[in-house]
Amino acid sequence: MRLIGFDIETTGLEPWRNDGRIITFAVATEPVEHNTAQAVVVPDDIVKARQKLTKLFTAWVESGYVIAAWNAAFEIAWLSRYIPHELLYKTRWLDGMLLWKHLENSTQDSEPSFGLKAAVRKFFPEYAGYEAGISFDGSSDGSSDGSSDGSTPIEDLLEYNKLDAYLTVRLVRKFWNSINQFPKMKRCAWIESQSLVSVGIANGQGLVVDVQALDALDVALVRTIDDALTKLQTYGLTEQALSSPVQLRKILFDDWKLPVLKEGKTGASTDKTVLHELSFLDERAALIRTYREAVGNRRKFVETIRKSVAYHATYSNPQPLAKTYPQANVFGTYTGRITYNSAIGRGKQKRQIGFALHQMKRAPEFRRVIRAPDGYMIVEFDAAGQEFRWMAVLSGDDTMLNLCQPGQDPHAYMGAAIAGLSYDEVREGAAVDKRLKEVRQLGKVANLSLQYRTSASKLQQVARVQYGMDMDAVTAAKIYRTYQLTYPGVSRYWRRQIEWVNRHLYVETLAGRRVRISRRQLATDEWSAHSTAINFPIQGTGADQKYLALLATRGIVEQYEAKFLFDLHDGLYFLAPKNCVEEFIHAMLGQLNHLPYEQAWGFIPMIPLPFDCKFGPSWGDMVEFKQ
Numbered sequence: 001m002r003l004i005g006f007d008i009e010t011t012g013l014e015p016w017r018n019d020g021r022i023i024t025f026a027v028a029t030e031p032v033e034h035n036t037a038q039a040v041v042v043p044d045d046i047v048k049a050r051q052k053l054t055k056l057f058t059a060w061v062e063s064g065y066v067i068a069a070w071n072a073a074f075e076i077a078w079l080s081r082y083i084p085h086e087l088l089y090k091t092r093w094l095d096g097m098l099l100w101k102h103l104e105n106s107t108q109d110s111e112p113s114f115g116l117k118a119a120v121r122k123f124f125p126e127y128a129g130y131e132a133g134i135s136f137d138g139s140s141d142g143s144s145d146g147s148s149d150g151s152t153p154i155e156d157l158l159e160y161n162k163l164d165a166y167l168t169v170r171l172v173r174k175f176w177n178s179i180n181q182f183p184k185m186k187r188c189a190w191i192e193s194q195s196l197v198s199v200g201i202a203n204g205q206g207l208v209v210d211v212q213a214l215d216a217l218d219v220a221l222v223r224t225i226d227d228a229l230t231k232l233q234t235y236g237l238t239e240q241a242l243s244s245p246v247q248l249r250k251i252l253f254d255d256w257k258l259p260v261l262k263e264g265k266t267g268a269s270t271d272k273t274v275l276h277e278l279s280f281l282d283e284r285a286a287l288i289r290t291y292r293e294a295v296g297n298r299r300k301f302v303e304t305i306r307k308s309v310a311y312h313a314t315y316s317n318p319q320p321l322a323k324t325y326p327q328a329n330v331f332g333t334y335t336g337r338i339t340y341n342s343a344i345g346r347g348k349q350k351r352q353i354g355f356a357l358h359q360m361k362r363a364p365e366f367r368r369v370i371r372a373p374d375g376y377m378i379v380e381f382d383a384a385g386q387e388f389r390w391m392a393v394l395s396g397d398d399t400m401l402n403l404c405q406p407g408q409d410p411h412a413y414m415g416a417a418i419a420g421l422s423y424d425e426v427r428e429g430a431a432v433d434k435r436l437k438e439v440r441q442l443g444k445v446a447n448l449s450l451q452y453r454t455s456a457s458k459l460q461q462v463a464r465v466q467y468g469m470d471m472d473a474v475t476a477a478k479i480y481r482t483y484q485l486t487y488p489g490v491s492r493y494w495r496r497q498i499e500w501v502n503r504h505l506y507v508e509t510l511a512g513r514r515v516r517i518s519r520r521q522l523a524t525d526e527w528s529a530h531s532t533a534i535n536f537p538i539q540g541t542g543a544d545q546k547y548l549a550l551l552a553t554r555g556i557v558e559q560y561e562a563k564f565l566f567d568l569h570d571g572l573y574f575l576a577p578k579n580c581v582e583e584f585i586h587a588m589l590g591q592l593n594h595l596p597y598e599q600a601w602g603f604i605p606m607i608p609l610p611f612d613c614k615f616g617p618s619w620g621d622m623v624e625f626k627q
Contacts, residue, residue, distance in 0.1 A: 001176075003030050003094070004065045005037070005169025008075055009161050013344050014353065015078040015204050016325060017315040022049065022078055024158055026165035027056075030173065037162040041154065046082075053082045057091060066092045068172035070116045070164070072193070073330060076200025085201060089558050094193050096168055098331050099175035102189045106516045107334050107532050116164065119171050127167060134160045184512025184602070188544060191511070191600060192330060195550040198557070198564040199328050199338070205563060206325040207354075209309055210371040210618060214302060217365050221298040228291035235284055242291060245270050258282055276465040300356055301366055304342065307352040321373060326354030328566065335536055336513050336543035338567040357566060368620030377581045379562075379615040380622060381592055382571040383545060385410065389609060390538045391451045393510070397489025404607040415443025418482050445469065446479050451487075452535050453494055456480035494534050501533035509537050511544035511601045545609070546572055548600050553591050560584040576615070585613055585625050 005028035012020050021042070028037040043049045057079075060067065069075050072095040079088060097114050121128045135151040152160075179186045229239065241247040248270045252258050261277055262269040272293070279286035308324040332339025340357040343350055360366060372378045383389075388410055392400035403410040412427040419426070419439045426443075429436040449462045460476035463469040484491055501507050501517055508514040515536050521529045549572060550564065557564065560580055565573040576584040592611040597603045616622035 002063070002065050003068045003169050003173055003176075004028070004060060005032065005068045005165040005172070006075065007069065007161055007164035007168055008078060009157055010078055013074075014315075014325070014351075015081055016206060016312070016323075019315060020078075021046075022053075022082065024154075024161050025053075026158075026161040028162070028165040028169045030169060032166060032169050037166040039158040039161040039165075041158070050082045053079065054084065054087065057083055057087055061087065061090045066094055068094050068096065068169040070096045070168045070171075072097075072196045073200040073203055073328065076197055077204035080201045080204045086558060088197050088201065089554055091197065092194065093196050094172050094176065094190075095196060095330075096172040096175060098192060099172060099179060099189055101331055102185055102513065103175060103178055104516070105334055105514060106518070107521070107529075108518075116168065116171075120167055123171060123174065124167060127163070130163050130167075131160065182512065182514070184508070185514060186512070187600060188509070188512040191544075191551055192336070192547045195547045196330060198550050198554065199330055202564045202566060203325070203327050206312075206323040207357075207370050207565070208373050209305060209322040209324055210369055211309075211322050213365075213368040213371070213618070213620070214305060217369060218298065218302045220365060221294050221302060224294040225291060225298065228287050228294065232284070232287050232291060237288075242288065243295075248288070252278065252285065252288075256282065256284065258285060273461060273465055277461070280464065280470060297361065297366075300359065301361065301369070304352060304355045305369060308342070308354055311352055324354050326357040326566070330547075334515050335539040336509070336547075337539070338543075338546075340566075358568060360568070364620035366620065368618050370620075371618040372575055375578055376575040377578055377615050377617060378565065378619055378622065379574045379576050379581065379585060379588075380571045380613065381549070381574070381588060382612045382614070383542065383549075384610045384612045386542045386545070386570040387451070387538050388447055389607060390510075390541045391490065391493070392607060393605070394537055394541075395487070395489040395493035397487045397493075400487055400489065401607055406608060409440075410447055411444035412440045413443065414446050414483070414486060415439040415441070417486050418442055418446065418479050441467070442469075442479070446483050450480065450483045451490055451538070453531060497533040497537070498530045501530065507533045507536050509540035509544050510603050511541060511548070513540045513544055515540070542570065544601075545595070548595055548597075549592055549611075552595050553588055556584070556587045556591060560587070573619075581615060582625075585615065589613060589627075 005026075007026050008022050009024045010020065010022050014020055021044070024039055024041050026037055026039040040052075043052065072093045076088065076093075096116070096119065100119060101114050117128075117131060120130070133152075133156065176186075179189060229242075232242070237251065241251060245266075249268050252270060253260055253268050258278055258281065260268040261274050262271070264271070272289075275285060275289040275292065279289045305324055309322045312323055312325065326340040326342055327344075329339045329341060338358075340354065342354040342356050343352050345351050370378075385404070388400070389404050391397075392404050399413075400410070402408065403413055409427045409430075412430055413423050415421075415430075416423045416426040416439065419442070421436075421439065426436050426439050430440040431437070445463050445467055446459070449459050454462070456476040456479070457473070459480060460471050460473055463471040463476070497507060502522065505518065506514050506516045515532065517529045517532060546567060556562075557574065560583065561577055562584055563575040565575050567573070574584075574588075589611060593608070595609070597605055597609075613625040614622040615625055
């Protein structure tokens with residue numbers, strides 16, 4: 001494999017800004033020496049700049065180079081302004097930051113920085129501090145983003161840029177050689193890196209905001225806030241008291257004598273879970289919960305989005321669409337899942353560029369805020385019962401495996417077992433009978449909550465807080481026992497994972513992603529360490545499945561001129577042209593339902609691993625696509 005190091009310096013961190021541009025780029029070709037790296041000033045003329053970069057990347061693709069970068073999604077987001085996307089899709093990347101994380105992935109409380117400068121200090125200490133004297137954009141410490149504030153002399157910037165490219169390619173080669181001893185992990189890391197083109201382009205294109213839907217959501221939330229506050233004021237509560245944990249603690253537990261359910265660092269907790277539990281005991285606590293949830297939702301999903309839209313409008317002239325730009329982080333959690341940044345910069349330099357996409361509420365009135373641009377539809381491909389199916393595979397439980405076959409309904413099966421009803425009665429009647437629908441919902445809560453060794457008391461809390469069920473302790477204990485009797489293979493899987501991590505100090509996914517667990521973690525927090533050993537192979541395999549899906553469907557996305565939009569939970573979201581949306585969906589499902597697991601992971605599925613599909617003009621107005 002021929003590596004070529006690549007690094008850019010830019011005017012800022014936001015490639016979508018009209019005034020943003022790439023200032024310089026540097027290239028370091030193997031076999032590499034510091035004095036052989038080259039840096040080039042990019043022309044101010046955008047046409048000439050595009051021609052220069054397009055010519056360069058065309059030559060790399062034709063020569064079979066693999067591009068070595070650090071935080072490659074950042075480079076790709078910028079390049080998506082300069083290089084035709086069909087050319088970008090042909091490029092191959094390795095991200096040093098992600099390779100390093102694969103080799104050292106852990107669940108430590110304070111994870112090390114995976115920035116380029118941290119890697120240089122650790123592996124090439126003779127170059128530590130090479131960034132001294134370079135003036136970076138105030139939003140960053142210059143560790144990995146390649147953003148300059150323009151005050152550094154161009155000669156110094158070029159030299160720094162060359163060092164970035166030189167050190168990056170050396171680190172990528174070092175990590176790639178180290179990962180050779182783990183063949184499965186190597187394939188996993190390669191697939192993940194090839195998904196970066198889709199993610200980087202998505203980071204640069206942003207999301208279209210429906211301002212009218214945002215205003216409607218704001219009106220509804222303000223009405224909820226005002227109604228709850230008016231009622232709470234009759235009990236002597238003020239906005240100040242409701243926003244202060246100290247005052248709220250005194251009101252709830254000293255004045256109203258409600259039970260203390262959980263202790264925090266500074267006393268009795270008043271968090272979301274506590275307020276939800278107290279709401280079942282006291283109507284005043286229920287009003288407080290309603291008020292605080294509405295205030296929090298308005299801040300996260302109205303005010304933050306408005307702030308990001310206003311910020312981007314300042315730097316876009318003309319501004320045809322209201323847009324927000326949450327930035328995806330590949331391998332954002334130790335399980336490999338993508339997370340999203342809603343802001344960049346620190347202190348006075350902090351800018352609100354997006355919102356907490358990964359926390360967005362499921363209710364249509366919230367999701368309706370994000371819409372498709374004119375001529376497009378939003379299409380969701382959701383891995384059906386993803387974690388249940390991966391648990392069935394890894395546990396080998398016969399009942400679970402059978403319930404993953406076409407026509408089966410795991411939630412109806414579990415609900416019937418809990419309620420003492422026949423499976424067929426619940427499966428066939430849940431769609432039309434309210435009581436049977438509630439029975440199935442109970443089965444769903446059990447299936448989704450208990451496969452990770454959750455206790456009966458935790459199940460009760462999840463049912464009450466997340467699903468609004470008034471579940472008592474006796475019912476929770478019964479469901480807990482029923483689950484373990486129904487799926488005995490799951491308990492055996494738990495024991496196997498615990499025994500494995502105690503011996504080997506790591507666990508891995510079917511694709512080969514690993515997480516390391518230290519002896520100290522096992523000694524100081526055994527339950528948490530063992531829970532990671534149980535959870536990680538399921539959740540991590542789900543993440544690997546989606547990276548494989550992004551790579552395997554890239555040709556279809558390009559063929560139909562569709563665009564990857566974002567990743568969330570079990571779903572991948574795309575923009576597809578209206579005039580071919582059904583053909584696009586058929587083609588995508590044909591590939592997604594038959595992903596190359598054997599070729600990619602050396603794994604042959606023993607059950608179907610299907611994807612469901614929804615589509616619509618906005619995220620909140622999506623309907624099921626029926627074959």
